[in-house]
Amino acid sequence: MYKTETHMHTAEGSACASAAGAQQAEQYKAQGYDTIIITDHFFNGNTAVDRSQPWEGMVEQFCSGYENAKKRGDEIGLNVLFGLEYAWEGADLLVYGVDKKWLLENPDLMQINVREFCDRVHANGGAIVHAHPFREAHWYIFDLKFLPWHTDGVEIYNGGNAEKVWNERAKWYAEQYGFTATAGSDCHHIGGDRFFGVLTEEPITDIAQYVDAVKNKKIAGLYVPEKYK
Ligand SMILES: [Zn+2]
Ligand SMILES: [Zn+2]
Secondary structure, X not given: OEEEEOOEOXXXXXOOOOOOHHHHHHHHHHOOOOEEEEXXXXXXXXXXXXXXXXXHHHHHHHHHHHXXXXXXXXXXXXXXXXXXXXXXXXXXXXXXXXXXXXXHHXXXXXXXXXXXXXXXXXXXXXXXXXXXXXXXXXXXXXXXXXXXXXXXXXXXXXXXXXXXXXXXXXXXXXXXXXXXXXXXXXXXXXXXXXOOEEEEOOOOOOHHHHHHHHHOOOOOEEEOOHHHO
């Protein structure tokens, strides 16, 4: 089985993260992962990016955490792939199957609504997973929001969830709608023991393979430490 991190941040891209991209690559290699997907907070979330600059500069800065992680990953033998975490009124959406080129070609992403955003991701062949849909963190999640007709999967184990019942509700939501279930650490820092992920029978070396796994139910298992199940 191959182990993939589906939800993690870098200090270059996310204001709430302290681990730089290169440090994250080293940490995940040491934790025995085969692949990591960097999902920094997008411009509508807790981004580290200066939003007063032109779009090209914003995209450059946003992608730098991924690029630094990838450079280190290439050196140490870890697959590093690109994703992002889009924020909509408390709903956080993990987006896979878009890249820097797509961001540069879509400079109006902050002007379109969440449904149009999801449609564009899907038109580009991507997949969307609703992260921690039942997390209660009232300083930024003012209510629970769901987009069952615009998402492909649900994160049923999140390493940042303080209460197990938030994961249990997410599992119920995934089962009710027949969504692919995923797990992710939501890792922002170096250290700790909340390393979650997904297991696949084939290695994930290209983001299209992970998109296929989400859309076509090819995730063979979820990796969650026993005490957090
Ligand atoms: Zn964060
Ligand atoms: Zn996150």
